Amino acid sequence: MRPRRLRTRGAVAALAGTLLALSVGQTAVAARATAADPAPRTAATVSAAQDQAARAIARSLTDSTWRARVQRAALTSDEVPVTALAAREAGPLKATLAAADRRITAAKGLDATAGSLLRLRLGADAMRAALRSGTTPWVAAATSDDDTRTLVAYDSRGRSHTLDAHDTPARPVYIVDIDGSAALAAGLDVLSDRLNRYGLRSTAPDAQPRVGHAAGARTAGGGFWTSRITAVELSDDEEPWAKGDAEIYTLVTGFGQDGAVRVDPVDMPYLDNDGTVYRPNQILVNWSNYKYDLADAVMMEEDGSTNYRDLAKAIATVLLTITDQGSYIPLVNAVLDAIPDDWWTDDPDYVDSWYTLARSDTGTRYGARGNGWMTVEPYFVQEL
Incomplete structure (x- = not known):
């Protein structure tokens, strides 16, 4: 906390x-x-870039091979450098994540030497069992608001779901954040x-x-x-x-x-x-x-x-x-x-x-x- x-x-x-x-x-x-x-305005730009990345990652999880690769990374690392992970994949995801990274870097007043800042992590340790069992995770952008009561997660079909910010869901959720x-x-x-x-x-x-x-x-x-x-x-x-x-x-x-x-x-x-x-x-x-x-x-x-x-x-x-x-x-x-x-x-x-x-x-x-x-x-x- x-x-x-x-x-x-x-x-x-x-x-x-x-x-x-x-x-x-x-x-x-x-x-x-x-x-x-x-x-x-930095907060709005960073939030929008993270949300766009979350939507793109959620849709990409329809690919079972890629989904398994992300799952392994999320279970073995606290933070996954998701832009680098996606760089080896075919399709539009790598370009979407790279563009989101550039917007975040510029919004924070940093230059290219900061490297990729986008990170993906599992929302809570309690979600590990469900993730291992094969449940396809939803994906949400991290919130920077301490007082938020809900957050939006996306499924692999692009649909949005409202989650209680203080009640950890049973379904695994990937969180898209930045490397602070x-x-x-x-x-x-x-x-x-x-x-x-x-x-x-x-x-x-x-x-x-x-x-x-x-x-x-x-x-x-x-x-x-x-x-x-x-x-x-x-x-x-x-x-x-x-x-x-x-x-x-x-x-x-x-x-x-x-x-x-x-x-x-x-x-x-x-x-x-x-x-x-x-x-x-x-x-x-x-x-x-x-x-x-x-x-x-x-x-x-x-x-x-x-x-x-x-x-x-x-x-x-x-x-x-x-x-x-x-x-x-x-x-x-x-x-x-x-x-x-x-x-x-x-x-x-x-x-x-x-x-x-x-x-x-x-x-x-x-x-x-x-x-x-x-x-x-x-x-x-x-x-x-």
């Missing part, structure tokens, strides 16, 4: 006040971000690259931590201080059976050594399920990148509706107007204000936030909206 997420922007704004100072010198840079071409891990990894690279282009410093999540030059961040022995997560848990909530694991990432924000705002994305690929305590020993903040011994963290979820180019543009437009006033200014509200409105009213991607994490923090910190907690500790990284 995925983490419970907030539904109204107003509730977040009430969590804490944020002091924002406008900088005339940075307005032109922010305007460059605003001038970027808008992308199509691959989408997030590619997306965070795009996000970091775009933020750097707009003038916000950002370190790619797969980059090695860099030793900074600030007094107090780097020591005489050669190395730097970080804050690492020793344990983390997100709250649980009842959700549709057709939803897969969450894909969580955190945007760490603060003021860089040059006094300008920076945003560092942190991928958290292990945080699949809520109600589970994870102990990753993951570095969250590299203090050598920051001027102050304080930073903020905004935890987000990749659920198919994220366009990373749009996210970078929105964040840059807001954060580039904030200047260093000689003391730390919390940046959580600024990041939340930058999130496009439809991410809140349709299917929000915001999970929780942590204001003013300190370099000296040791122990458990609860998120501002009460959706999660994490235990942090100072951790020294020795220079090689």
Whole structure:
């Protein structure tokens, strides 16, 4: 199950006040971000592409040889790269899936290097026996709406069937979804690259931590201080059976050594399920990148509706107007204000936030909206 997420922007704004100072010198840079071409509405495009793929796959299951091949793959793998599987087949299916993949990639602001994102999986483990017995599965597109009550599945004759989203059906159902891990990894690279282009410093999540030059961040022995997560848990909530694991990432924000705002994305690929305590020993903040011994963290979820180019543009437009006033200014509200409105009213991607994490923090910190907690500790990284 995925983490419970907030539904109204107003509730977040009430969590804490944020002091924002406008900088005339940075307005032109922010305007460059605003001038970027808008992308199509991501959630609707991704949903339509998945639905089209689900219809095509359902019809293709009339071929007994192909049906058996998909069945074997679904029973032996949690996620089947269905576009690649279909590439060896004759007929229109491979072209339909390849086209759906391209639309999803473009809608999410990714390029071709992200590869095929479409995945097929069995809706629930309880369906395995019926699938093995030879029952022809129906096929449905994954939902990104936590509150959905029904979803539509297609049979091999192209007919639609309405299923209860919270009552797992006896008939096996294949779910067409996207590879959230691959989408997030590619997306965070795009996000970091775009933020750097707009003038916000950002370190790619797969980059090695860099030793900074600030007094107090780097020591005489050669190395730097970080804050690492020793344990983390997100709250649980009842959700549709057709939803897969969450894909969580955190945007760490603060003021860089040059006094300008920076945003560092942190991928958290292990945080699949809520109600589970994870102990990753993951570095969250590299203090050598920051001027102050304080930073903020905004935890987000990749659920198919994220366009990373749009996210970078929105964040840059807001954060580039904030200047260093000689003391730390919390940046959580600024990041939340930058999130496009439809991410809140349709299917929000915001999970929780942590204001003013300190370099000296040791122990458990609860998120501002009460959706999660994490235990942090100072951790020294020795220079090689």
